[in-house]
Amino acid sequence: MPAFSAHYTLEDIAELSRRDDLADDETAVLRATSDARSVGYDTVCVPLTNEKWKARWRELCILSQEPEESADRLAIEQRAEAWRSKPAFFRDEVTISRLEEADCVIPLISDWLELDASDDWVRHDAEIALHQELAFASYLNAQCAILPPPSNRTQVGSYARAINACLASIPFMELSIRVPIYDPTSVLQVPSRAPSPVESRRSSAVSVGMDETTGTPPESNMTTWEMWDTIRTICGYNPRLTLALDLTPPLPLSSSVLDQWSAEPVRHLWLPASAFIANAKGYPVLPKGTQSFIRDIMKLQPNVILSGTRAKKHARGGEAAYAQYVRHLEKTSPAVKAAHTAGTVENFAQGYQDYLQAPLQPLMDNLQSITYHTFEQDPVKYRNYEEAIFLALSEWPNPGKVTLCVAGAGRGPLVARALKAIERSKKEAFVYAVEKNPNAYVTLQERHRNEWGDEKVKLLYGDMRTLEVPEKVDILISELLGSFGDNELSPECLDGASRFLKPDGISIPSSYTAYVAPLSSSKLYNETRAMKDPKAMETPYVVMLHAINILSDNGGGISGTCGPRIQECWEFEHPRKDAALTEQGLPLTNSHNARSAKLTFHIPNAGVLHGFGGYFEAVLYGHVGLSIHPDRMAQISKDMLSWFPLFFPLKDPLYLPADSELTVSIWRLTDARKVWYEWYAEAFLPVPSSSVHSPIWRDTLSPMSPSADNSFLSPVASTPTIVTSPLLDVPQLTLEVPAQQPERQKDGVSLVKISQTALHNPGGQSSWIGL
Ligand SMILES: C[S@@+](CC[C@H](N)C(=O)[O-])C[C@H]1O[C@@H](n2cnc3c(N)ncnc32)[C@H](O)[C@@H]1O
Structure with missing residues (x-):
């Protein structure tokens, strides 16, 4: 559930303090808190300091720098120096002073502090004042403070340096920077002639402001995001640095610019009453674009700060109506609805979002019963397997008994589904069940005795790569798939199992394909860094991807060589026909299972690449499959729970300008003992030849x-x-x-390289994948 805060201005606080119904020990801020709670808000957001402090600071900072020589000025200068050496407030310069007042207050740091002023002295004194305000908020046990936005692109580095110093000197407190979702004041570049393709590309990186015809901001207006990116980069992605995203500017109709924010630590949404319009009955509602943005961003569970709600801008509903309306949006958010619906991946994944897990290695390790139990909760995977086996049996061309083998039977769910499919198909058939996990084999024996019997099933204990099977089989059924398809060594295991598949036999699955997409996610970058071990930055993880943004779009690029936003790396087909075999029917080497891919993605908007999402899609039989490909899973295997995507992290984030092209190289490599992945990326920008x-x-x-x-x-x-x-x-x-x-050139435009990552995981140094 998101929390709600009511914003109280200095005028609101002054008005409350004049109330004659205040109890003896009740302050204006305590009254604001109880008033806000009575209309459904959890906390209040209050400026920490007032006009008196602003006036004193201006005198100390500005007047002490005036050139004029006078006794007065000397006195001010001395007071300024005294303040600089020991910054402190007078009681009447702050709005709160008691611990219980601060309990439900999110303090707003003075918005007139120009940490990015062009004037060196103003910046210098603004930074001292910022430290002073944060130290005071920290004294009052505030967990979080909201900082004024940066406004001067040329001094954003100074702004960020000051914030970084505060993060270092004020422990524990979260600093949330108020950043407008975009900058409506930026100047629109109006070309006097039609732009060349290159000009439009290059200007898309810099042109900002409103589109004159539609009155909406252009897609590429990312100036505020770029400032945020600079700040958090200078602050080393400090996890205590978060965003208070300001929705005061009217939102653009297109969501592609807004998607960028969903990969950022948006902890607060600043939503003014002026962003609301009145519905037919006079109640406040939000325009369509804002509604859908809020529904999407609700997956990050931000605290919603409603501002100006006491000004009676809307005829009906009063103060409570704004929060009630946003709560209604939250409840109708598809992501939130899915999270509350039993049986969906989102519901199943509660608590696992953006949580890094080491991929399973069912070949090297013996899985626990609880792990099998978790798999077996998946209604979709087993249903699709049963359907695939049923179809294969129904279409089986040869007369007589059909022999099936479940290779890697685990605790037996696929054996049970195979028996159901046999019953449905009315074929005569027999099932062998192979398992190398001695513990799971005990469960198999129990089920064999209690449920299946010798007439239907024979159990075989051992490794499918070396085990002797009494007869060759017609249908080889396996589920050795990882999030990236082949990453749990299905190709290697099935190479071995193919020895006991008849020449005209079939494999279920018949193929599987690995896919990647370039991702931005400051959360995942921080999670991998937090592991401390440098190798952790080169290890693929299983992750329920949540606060992420896929940076690529479908196509574009100068030479039409960019593929879709999620691209295929490679495929494995079974049974294999291409491997040279020994007399025992085993491959001579594993070289035939090495793969590589070089993929080019178009990056429409500026963003920071933190890694790659890895996905798979498998064809089980005919049109029946399994997929975690984000754009296709809903059609192929909706609500399948067994696999979260793989995440390939980058050691260092790679900044990608708007309209750049990203080339990703990824390899599946192998030696006698292991299989591993290596990856790296290069960024290119179109320039006129x-x-x-x-x-x-x-x-x-x-x-x-x-x-x-x-x-x-x-x-x-x-x-x-x-x-x-x-x-x-x-x-x-x-x-x-x-x-x-140049990497490529066409129609007078060339792609020149601008940056690249290191090669990740060379030699499989941090791979867990063992043969
Ligand atoms: C992902 S689990 C699937 C289990 C079960 N079929 C299911 O779908 O719930 C893979 C199973 O294959 C087994 N396995 C992996 N490699 C094997 C091998 N080379 N020989 C035999 N069993 C293997 C593992 O022990 C594990 O039980």
Whole structure:
């Protein structure tokens, strides 16, 4: 359940303090708290300081810097220095002073503190005042304080440095920065002529402000997110640094810009009464765009701060109506509804969202009974397996008895489903059940004795790669799949099991495919970093992905080479026809199970890449399958619970500008003992091939003159040139740097590389996957 806060301004507090019905020990803030609670709010949000402090600070900071020499000014300067050395409030400069007042208050740090002022002194004194306010809030045991937004892009580094210093000096407290969802004051670039493809691409990274025709912000307006990104990066992704996302500007119609925020630590939503419109009956409601944004962001369970609700902006409903309305939106949020509906993945995953788990290794380890029990709760996986076996039996072309083998039977659920499918198909059939886990084999023996009997089932204990099976089988059934398809070594195990599959036999599953998507998630980045062990940043994890944003879109890119937002890495098919076999029917090496993929994604909006989501899709038989592919799972295996996605982390986040292209290389590698993945990524930006004419590119990319075809892309030998500097009067050696080799070029646009990650997990150094 999200919490709700009522915002009280200084005027509201002043008005309450004038009330003559205040009890003796009741302060205005205590009254605000009880009033707010009586209309359904949990806490109040109150400015920590008042106008008196603002006036004194201005005098100390601004007047002490005035050039004018006077006795007065000297006195102010001395007071300013005294304050700088020992910053402290007078009682009448703060709105709260008692522990019980602060109990239900989220303090707002003075919004006039310009931590990003252009003036050095103002910044300097604003930072001292910020420390002072936070220290006072901390003294009053405030768990969180809301800080004013950055407003000056050129000084955002100074703003962030000051916040970082506060995070270091004020322990425990969460600092939540109020950031507008976008900046409506940014200037719209109106081109005087139609832009070239490159110009529109490049301007999409910088153009901001309202679209003049629709009155909505353009898709690429990410200036406030970019400022937030700079701040949290400078603050080293400190987990105590969070966001109070300000929904004061009217929201854009398109959700792609807004999706970015769902991968960020949005702890508060600032929602003013002015964002509401009146419905036909006069009650406050939100416009469609805001409604759907709030429904989505509710999955992060933010505290909703409602501001200006006492101003009677709407004819009906009063103060309570705003919170009631947002509660109604929360209840109708698909994510929240799914979380409360039994049988959905969201409900099953409660408490596991963004929680890193080591992938299971059922080949190397023997699973616990409780783990099998958890799998067996999945109604969809077993239903689909039964359907696939039923279809395979129904379509089985040969007469006579059909022989089935469940390879890796666990506690026997697939054996039971196979027997049901046999009964439904009315075929004569027999089932072998192979299991190498000695403990699960005890459960199998019990079920064999109590439920199945010798006529229907024979149990075989051992490893399917080496075990002797009394006869060759027609249908080989297995479930050795991991979140990435092959990551629990299904290909290697089934290579061994294929020895006892007849030449015309079939495998269920018949194939499985691995997919990846580039993700942003500050939560997951922090979770992997928190492990301390550097290898933890190179280990794939099983994660119920939650506060994430898939950065890619479907297509785009300069040469049309970008694939969809979630792309296929590789596929395994069974039975295998391509491996060279020994006399015993086993592959000579595991080389045929190595794979690699190089994928290109289009990144429409600026974002930070923290890793990759890994997914799989399996064809069991015919049209029956299993899928955790985010765009297809609902059609193929809705509400299947058995697999959460895999997360491939990055050691260092990679910033991706708007309209960049991301190339992801991923390998499945193998030696005699293990299988592991390695991965890395490179980012590219489109630039005009002729941009050698532009001073920007000549300065930054190549100091040489354009070549004959006017392209800086043609390789030029590096020629040392002796020049004499007019300043130093000594000969300087300069090197002409050859132009950057573009990754791709088309229609006068080239892709130049801007950054790359390290190679992750070389040699399988942090792999858990053992053969
Ligand atoms: C993911 S569990 C599936 C269990 C069961 N079929 C189900 O669907 O609930 C995989 C099972 O295969 C077994 N297994 C894995 N590799 C095996 C191998 N090489 N030979 C025999 N059993 C194996 C594991 O012990 C485990 O019981």
